[in-house]
Amino acid sequence: MLWNEFKKPKDIEKILSALTKYDKEIRIMEICGTHTVSIAKSGIKGILPKNIKLISGPGCPVCVTPTERIDDILFLSKNKDVLIATYGDMIRVTGSIDGTSLEKRKAEGFDIRVVYSPLDAVKIAQCCKDKEVVFIGIGFETTAPSTAIAIERAINEGVNNFSVFSLHKMVEPVLRKLINMNDFNIDGFLCPGNVAVIIGEEGFRFLEIEFKIPSVICGFEAGDIIYSIYRLIQMRENKDFKLENEYIRAVKQKGNEIARNIMNKYFEPCDDIWRGIGWIENSGLKLKDEYIQYDAVKKFNLDLNPYKNNDFCSCGEVIKGKIDPRECKLFSTVCTIENPKGPCMVSSEGACAAAYKYSD
Amino acid sequence: MCLAVPLKVIQINGKDAVGESLGIRRDIRIDFIKDVNLGDYVIVHAGFAIEKIEEEAALENLRLIKEVADALE
Numbered sequence A: 001m002l003w004n005e006f007k008k009p010k011d012i013e014k015i016l017s018a019l020t021k022y023d024k025e026i027r028i029m030e031i032c033g034t035h036t037v038s039i040a041k042s043g044i045k046g047i048l049p050k051n052i053k054l055i056s057g058p059g060c061p062v063c064v065t066p067t068e069r070i071d072d073i074l075f076l077s078k079n080k081d082v083l084i085a086t087y088g089d090m091i092r093v094t095g096s097i098d099g100t101s102l103e104k105r106k107a108e109g110f111d112i113r114v115v116y117s118p119l120d121a122v123k124i125a126q127c128c129k130d131k132e133v134v135f136i137g138i139g140f141e142t143t144a145p146s147t148a149i150a151i152e153r154a155i156n157e158g159v160n161n162f163s164v165f166s167l168h169k170m171v172e173p174v175l176r177k178l179i180n181m182n183d184f185n186i187d188g189f190l191c192p193g194n195v196a197v198i199i200g201e202e203g204f205r206f207l208e209i210e211f212k213i214p215s216v217i218c219g220f221e222a223g224d225i226i227y228s229i230y231r232l233i234q235m236r237e238n239k240d241f242k243l244e245n246e247y248i249r250a251v252k253q254k255g256n257e258i259a260r261n262i263m264n265k266y267f268e269p270c271d272d273i274w275r276g277i278g279w280i281e282n283s284g285l286k287l288k289d290e291y292i293q294y295d296a297v298k299k300f301n302l303d304l305n306p307y308k309n310n311d312f313c314s315c316g317e318v319i320k321g322k323i324d325p326r327e328c329k330l331f332s333t334v335c336t337i338e339n340p341k342g343p344c345m346v347s348s349e350g351a352c353a354a355a356y357k358y359s360d
Numbered sequence B: 001m002c003l004a005v006p007l008k009v010i011q012i013n014g015k016d017a018v019g020e021s022l023g024i025r026r027d028i029r030i031d032f033i034k035d036v037n038l039g040d041y042v043i044v045h046a047g048f049a050i051e052k053i054e055e056e057a058a059l060e061n062l063r064l065i066k067e068v069a070d071a072l073e
């Protein structure tokens, strides 16, 4: 099958061997959690020389959600009339009181359901008419359009007991924030292919035009990643700082307009908080005022926790690429896959989970 | 949430479809894709197809990799 060729394209050995000869230090950030997992699974880190540093960035949606918002969800989940529908990755994330999570709430008898698609949450609302179903909308531009479709379905089918707690975020604002930090020291970005499918090559163009940082929009197979790393190195060597699209089989210049239109119909940008980083202007997505009855925060009059930044773990530093998961003092001693302490270990896309599962 | 592997569309019923890869079938939605036909390959994220992958583009993609490798000789 043609698609499998990207796992190990015939020509990749040559590129890989050129990479192993590269001897200068270069720091490359993979923004996306799915890349973090592919890199760990494929063993790429082990093959590359130590001077080529691959650093995980703020691209795991569960990991960037701050403890304050987890607390808000946990608070809402205690409402007997509420049924929480969420992607599986969220249910083990703990709030500020150690050990509290949606999983715990479920064990205590509260109604928490894991769904694979936001439309499943609407279906649950249609069956359980005596409950208020709240879907936890999480993810970047890749999943926000799907949440929008669920809202549209609820409107069209007159489902009034459905709402969304939106934790959706956008990639560009957080990248700008990282780049503008005083201690920013990344030489090149592997840009998330799945986000680029929606926002297009154009969505990452600012990296080239405003910041002149070598960047490659990259697919998720080992071949894609090795090729893209090589191109980043070539760009740096040739002082040719631009944005390239490696993932041309999926990413169009303008992205997926249908998906973007539906996202923009229901959502608008809002200031939002990120774990370990804090407030970032216009970095989140909230429901537009016309759809207020589908916004769980408004519907339940939730008094959202203000940003306190009292995270007990180092996940914030991991998300910003400031430390490697192994540098967290809890890593693999107190915080393990079986008993995770921070979201970077809970989420299957988290940098700590990847480092723990695939470490050699 | 994200499946990097493209699924082959084997059933279409309005915006609902069934995708398959290596014998595993999944219900997917095709709201975001224009003109999906049986046999097309799509990338799926949280139950939604987010893009169709054309064979031609994939071949071009492999050519890109080959070009860089060839220049190394």
Ligand code: SF4
Pocket: A313, A314, A315, A316, A318, A325, A328, A329, A330, A331, A332, A335, A340, A341, A342, A343, A344, A345, A346, A352
């Ligand atoms: S090891 Fe655990 S506590 Fe430390 S940064 Fe990772 S997830 Fe957070």
